[in-house]
Amino acid sequence: MARIEFQRLAHSYLADPVAPADWALKELDFAWEDGGAYALLGPSGCGKSTLLNIISGLLRPSQGRVLYDGKDVTGLSPAARNIAQVFQFPVIYDTMTVAENLAFPLRNRRMPRAEVRKRVAEALEMLELQPVQNRRAAGLTADQKQKISMGRGLVRDDVAAILFDEPLTVIDPHLKWQLRRKLKEVHERFHHTLVYVTHDQNEALTFADKVVVMYEGEVVQLGTPQELFERPAHRFVGYFIGSPGMNFMGCHLVEDGLGIDGTELVLYGHWAELARRHAKSRLAIGIRPEFLDISPTPRDDAVPTRLMGVQDLGNFKLVTVRLGPHEVVAKLPEDAPVPTDEAHLVFQPEWTRLYADDRLVG
Amino acid sequence: MRKTESNKAWLLVLPVFLLVAFSAIIPLMTVVNYSVQDIFGPGEAYWVGTEWFKEMLRSEDLRGAFVRQVIFSATILVIQIPLGIAIALAMPAKGWAASLSLVLVALPLLIPWNVVGTIWQIFARGDIGLGGWFVNDMMGIGYNYTADSLHAWITVVVMDIWHWTPLVVLLCYAGLRAIPDAFYQAAAIDGAGRWKVFRYIQLPKLRGVLLIAVLLRFMDSFMIYTEPFVLTGGGPGTATTFLSQQLVKIALGQFDLGPAAAYSIIYFLIILAASFVFYNIMVRVGRGDRA
Structure with a gap:
């Protein structure tokens, strides 16, 4: 668990950005407190996934620094940053059982067997996956697969943060609500720093304590759902929220x-x-x-x-x-x-x- | 609702029936016709029953060719599939280098089969062939594929690998490109190394294309004829005589149409059975794979 801080962070996918429009992410400076639940909200192409990939280390920013608890991690790999990420489409290891899927990140870190078993059992219980724990992950439904993706983050209780990249896109509407509640529950129990990317305002407002609204590569407001509603800091926020x-x-x-x-x-x-x-x-x-x-x-x-x-x-x-x-x-x-x-x-x-x-x- | 009884509906099936009859049933029946009779000339046919079949099944030549055939198919599968995966993994994923490597890899597939045989026949010769000369003079090995059975075998296998591994490469390459980036990113976050990425992401995702590759390569190699015919002519002796060459020898060399017909049917049944087995494995293993 960590406090995540950005210092003069900016990113461009071009080698030589000149115009402001060349920047996928315009310079930003702010911090997310340890244990908070944050949502990154904005329309498609506003730079929210870029920011998320920079946090997780899949992408190296063109400029600026990312700090976890004051430590510079800008150059570190995703594994070294000790972060978990859930993607838009469920990523599971087809040939493994559900329990093996959850054990995978722990085994890669050479954790003792007994400890792995204990952690996996906890995560299975939390996500209500025990009934299918010995089934092959390939045959499950999309929401169960997405829970597995989530579980691979939850088993590691030392993760700096769990990042979600529009995780409910492929989930049926009535299950979306359940899964969102599960997320909330997990957050209340473990107090991981959670970052949730979405373009759906309802998802952002119900999930997060603080919402970061992005527009054209820029963070236009960081506030509670109530602040976004009552005092939109930018015309875009007023138009996008509500x-x-x-x-x-x-x-x-x-x-x-x-x-x-x-x-x-x-x-x-x-x-x-x-x-x-x-x-x-x-x-x-x-x-x-x-x-x-x-x-x-x-x-x-x-x-x-x-x-x-x-x-x-x-x-x-x-x-x-x-x-x-x-x-x-x-x-x-x-x-x-x-x-x-x-x-x-x-x-x-x-x-x-x-x-x-x-x-x-x- | 009352259904109208009408046998005219059968007419709708007629075109397909005719097509299948001309393409499969009639030619096959001709072969069956030869396989149960001894035909000397027009009007001079004698019923022999299953005699040709018994003769063929007892034949040492056929058994020898069958064993060689199985060894050949197994050898090239064991080499071509892993090699194909390895090359596909090593190929660049995008940019001009990807296009270039695809063209280079696919080149052997564009060459007619008898030309492939001819190329290798010359290439492997000790006197004027670059390959043969290199092995003989540079490496100091007494290599001669026309006299030594083992050398002939190795040459045929290497030729087949050169000719057909590209097919496996292309299939695997397409399979690899179809894996979403998120899988690699998730693996990086889960702390998986290169080997684990291959073992738990790439290999499982390639299963579908690999089964097709195995099926195609098995069937093709089991029916191989042209290339070894041009390269070694089945020799030295019968060292590289495979099933189809043996068949042509009986049918056209000795003009024993009865035994050749019985042989064809046995050959056909073997391929049919093997394909059936492969198909069922494919369907079974593929089950539960819908992402």
């Missing part, structure tokens, strides 16, 4: 407030001060659909909008309205009154965020 994503409206500085582009609407108060500080940047306000309210009747704090459509999703409703040039989605409870043609949008200033050049400023 269903549907955050509403964004371009805006500009007016005399003593913040005017929303294409409308008469002006936000007063501290917004003007914030906007003045970032006057040269591209400004936008963002607000989550959950924090918007729609009233069928006019109210003092509401702005009139045009109703575009209502989607009833069973336990909630999505109401789309038009405010000037912007389409805004609000998420309303199932029993909320549905506006027919007139819809009045109610902002909650404390949940409204301001973004300058895509980054959160207030």
